[in-house]
Amino acid sequence: xxxxxxxxxxxxxxxxxxxxxxxxxxxxxxxxxxxxxxxxxxxxxxxxxxxxxxxxxxxxxxxxxxxxxxxxxxxxxxxxxxxxxxxxxxxxxxxxxxxxxxxxxxxxxxxxxxxxxxxxxxxxxxxxxxxxxxxxxxxxxxxxxxxxxxxxxxxxxxxxxxxxxxxxxxxxxxxxxxxxxx
Amino acid sequence: xxxxxxxxxxxxxxxxxxxxxxxxxxxxxxxxxxxxxxxxxxxxxxxxxxxxxxxxxxxxxxxxxxxxxxxxxxxxxxxxxxxxxxxxxxxxxxxxxxxxxxxxxxxxxxxxxxxxxxxxxxxxxxxxxxxxxxxxxxxxxxxxxxxxxxxxxxxxxxxxxxxxxxxxxxxxxxxxxxxxxxxxxxxxxxxxxxxxxxxxxxxxxxxxxxxxxxxxxxxxxxxxxxxxxxxxxxxxxxxxxxxxxxxxxxxxxxx
Numbered sequence: 058x059x060x061x062x063x064x065x066x067x068x069x070x071x072x073x074x075x076x077x078x079x080x081x082x083x084x085x086x087x088x089x090x091x092x093x094x095x096x097x098x099x100x101x102x103x104x105x106x107x108x109x110x111x112x113x114x115x116x117x118x119x120x121x122x123x124x125x126x127x128x129x130x131x132x133x134x135x136x137x138x139x140x141x142x143x144x145x146x147x148x149x150x151x152x153x154x155x156x157x158x159x160x161x162x163x164x165x166x167x168x169x170x171x172x173x174x175x176x177x178x179x180x181x182x183x184x185x186x187x188x189x190x191x192x193x194x195x196x197x198x199x200x201x202x203x204x205x206x207x208x209x210x211x212x213x214x215x216x217x218x219x220x221x222x223x224x225x226x227x228x229x230x231x232x233x234x235x236x237x238x239x
Numbered sequence: 240x241x242x243x244x245x246x247x248x249x250x251x252x253x254x255x256x257x258x259x260x261x262x263x264x265x266x267x268x269x270x271x272x273x274x275x276x277x278x279x280x281x282x283x284x285x286x287x288x289x290x291x292x293x294x295x296x297x298x299x300x301x302x303x304x305x306x307x308x309x310x311x312x313x314x315x316x317x318x319x320x321x322x323x324x325x326x327x328x329x330x331x332x333x334x335x336x337x338x339x340x341x342x343x344x345x346x347x348x349x350x351x352x353x354x355x356x357x358x359x360x361x362x363x364x365x366x367x368x369x370x371x372x373x374x375x376x377x378x379x380x381x382x383x384x385x386x387x388x389x390x391x392x393x394x395x396x397x398x399x400x401x402x403x404x405x406x407x408x409x410x411x412x413x414x415x416x417x418x419x420x421x422x423x424x425x426x427x428x429x430x431x432x433x434x435x436x437x438x439x440x441x442x443x444x445x446x447x448x449x450x451x452x453x454x455x456x457x458x459x460x461x462x463x464x465x466x467x468x469x470x471x472x473x474x475x476x477x478x479x480x481x482x483x484x485x486x487x488x489x490x491x492x493x494x
Contacts (some may be wrong), residue, residue, distance in 0.1 A: 076254045076427070083359030085265055086272030089335060091337050094279035099329035102283055105290030106304050114296060 202226045245436070249491040253434055254427070274354035278340035297398030311335055311479070317484025320490060327486055330371070334364060335479040338422070342471035345430050346464050353471070356426040358419065361478075365419035368482040373411070379383060389494050418481060422440065422474050429467045 116141040263317035289297075289304030295303050311332045316324040341360055354360050376384030388410050389403045397471030436459050443453040 068266075076250050077358055077423075079358035079362050081265055082258070082261070082267035082269070083271045083357055084363055085276075086268065087275045087354070087360040087363040090275040090279040091333065091367070094282055094337055095330055095333040096288065097279075097283055098333045102286035103308075103329050103332065106286055107295050109290070109297075109301075110305055110308065112293075116255075116295070234491055235380060 198227075198230070199223070246442070248434070248438070255353075260368050263305065268351075270352060271354045271357050271359065274341055274344045274350060275337075275360060277344075278354070281340050281444065282284040282336040285336075306342070308332060308334070310470070315476070315480045315483045319480050320487035323490060324483065324487065327483070331479050331483055332370075334482065335475050338364065338475035338478055339471060342426055342474055343468070345426065345471065346467045351433075353426045353430055355422050356430040358423050361419035361422040362415075364478065364482075365415040365422075368418060368485060369415035370489050371482070372414075372489040375486050376492065380492065384489060384492060414485060418478060423471060423476050425474050429463070432463050433460065433467065433494070436463060460478055 202223045203219065205226065206217050206219055209222070210217045258267035258269045259273070261267040276459065285300055286304050289301040292301040294301060308328070311328060312325075315331055315335070316328060320327060338360075341354035343353070344350035345356065373384075376388070382388065389406050390399055391402065391406065394402055436456055439456045440453060442462055443449050443456055
């Protein structure tokens with residue numbers, strides 16, 4: 058009776074499922090499936106994918122290097138262009154400066170010529186004025202001496218020799234002028 | 240189990256699957272084994288097709304494979320292992336795909352069961368991760384990896400009485416179980432939720448007085464199905480990145 062009860066209990070326990078505990082055959086298949094996958098991935102199937110990815114990476118790296126190189130070449134071309142522009146600009150500035158100097162020299166020359174001409178004209182005019190002035194003074198002096206001699210003749214009631222008196226006056230004036238400048 | 244008008248299937252009907260062949264043998268093949276095998280085959284097919292295409296601009300399957308490789312490289316290996324982690328790419332990539340396809344079958348009609356809702360798949364991968372990170376530590380640092388982990392430098396000697404057992408349990412015992420249980424529990428919970436709302440929908444459909452509640456139950460079922468897509472991806476990612484972190488810790492214990 059007891060043996061039968063124990064047998065029944067054992068059978069019942071065998072039937073009772075513990076959902077937590079792992080089952081041997083599932084462990085075997087899980088391990089086999091995973092190891093199969095792992096080995097095939099490691100030695101067969103992952104390498105081609107990695108190779109494609111590495112190739113692409115390499116191509117991208119090369120393309121990037123080429124792009125950098127092209128960019129560097131473009132920078133060099135821009136630098137050369139800028140250098141040529143600078144040279145041309147410097148040349149143009151030189152030409153402009155030379156032209157400006159030439160114009161300045163031309164202007165100075167013309168100005169000097171004009172000033173010289175004005176000076177010459179001024180001197181000629183001054184000489185002419187001085188000559189006219191001297192002539193006028195001489196005439197005035199003669200007329201004044203004549204009036205003075207005539208007045209003196211009337212004062213002394215005697216004809217005075219005009220020429221001699223004029224010489225006297227001339228000498229006086231000259232002497233007075235010399236004394237005045239002394 | 241019957242609750243009111245609802246008749247929930249017994250737990251063994253929800254998670255246990257009969258053998259298709261080899262009943263009673265260690266090689267008995269059931270639905271869970273089929274899902275595991277299918278997860279491997281789908282991954283292999285994806286990478287076989289991707290590897291045969293050499294398009295400069297990847298499309299379709301090639302794009303999926305390359306994006307997943309980039310994802311594991313940038314989001315798992317780089318933060319988890321860092322320098323020198325590239326050599327673990329085949330294992331971590333296989334792990335991610337294997338877990339994702341084993342998870343996602345939970346919402347695919349006719350399958351309706353994630354293989355990871357059974358403990359076998361999580362425990363196999365968790366034990367592999369455990370063996371792997373300890374092996375990496377021993378390979379790169381010898382016995383100093385174990386002593387360094389159990390006796391962290393800078394700790395006052397008397398404290399080793401407390402620290403060493405904690406480090407031993409947390410580093411060498413708990414890790415594989417936490418990995419396995421986290422994945423298993425999340426997937427089993429999601430599976431049971433989907434079963435629950437499916438049963439509820441069927442019951443409400445046949446129970447006229449409460450048929451008005453059917454749209455709500457159906458909405459929950461659809462929402463949870465969408466949520467399970469996220470969970471399938473997230474759990475695969477978490478398991479893989481934790482494995483990477485453990486390997487990284489063994490490779491660079493000074494960090």
